[in-house]
Amino acid sequence: MSFFNKILSSVGIGAAKVDARLASDRIALMDEVKGIIHVQGGNVEQQIDEIYLSLQTSYLKETDDKKYYQNATITKIKINEPFVIMANEVKEIPFAFQLPSDTPITLGSSKVWLETGLDIKGAVDPSDKDRIEVLPPAIVQTVFAALRDLGFNLRKAENEAAPYHLRKRLPFIQEFEFYPTAGPFRGKLDELEVVISNISPQGVELLLEIDRRARGLGGFLSEALEMDESLVKVMIPNADQQAIRRTLEDVIQRYS
Incomplete structure (x- = not known):
């Protein structure tokens, strides 16, 4: 593969892509979040240093009489050890973790989403976001x-x-x-x-x-x-x- 394609991959063009495929996007508090992480290789061979899942929400904050929303990480989970994905190769990695008991229930303006990311050395880290409906126990x-x-x-x-x-x-x-x-x-x-x-x-x-x-x-x-x-x-x-x-x-x- 050409040096030019390696340069493009380093800025995210033709690089590996990640997609979390949830078994269900409706999960009761303290139940397990289950699914598969689908990794699609790009135009060149790349080393994946880490795949992480980050459970996110936002909350209302006030500073100097101004109100705004701030993102917060509820939990972050490392999925794998470093590996190499070849050009156009597909890998699927199963995952499961328990929804923490202090995760917000998705009622009203409360929103929760799962962010999946690849940590690729020397390149733009691709990510994927999936909304989750958190049900009350x-x-x-x-x-x-x-x-x-x-x-x-x-x-x-x-x-x-x-x-x-x-x-x-x-x-x-x-x-x-x-x-x-x-x-x-x-x-x-x-x-x-x-x-x-x-x-x-x-x-x-x-x-x-x-x-x-x-x-x-x-x-x-x-x-x-x-x-x-x-x-x-x-x-x-x-x-x-x-x-x-x-x-x-x-x-x-x-x-x-």
């Missing part, structure tokens, strides 16, 4: 159903930069914003904000921000001073929907 589905039973509707789901006291492994939290349209909390609460703090085989830990509706002059003063909100941590064990509903109702009632 059974316990979270049951919690959301219990909130619906209590008259709450989901208004917004968004990834936001985590305040210092809530920051864990990732620089953001996913916040679910509910508002009461019926049931015992209509007229008592402005909204209920829910953050999934931890998921385990025993259940799910939630952070609830309970925003009380202002009542009378004292209520309006409290609201103006942002004293009308309570941040509550609650552990929801694996149970049926009615038991979870009672637990949530008791906690919300106590702080509303």
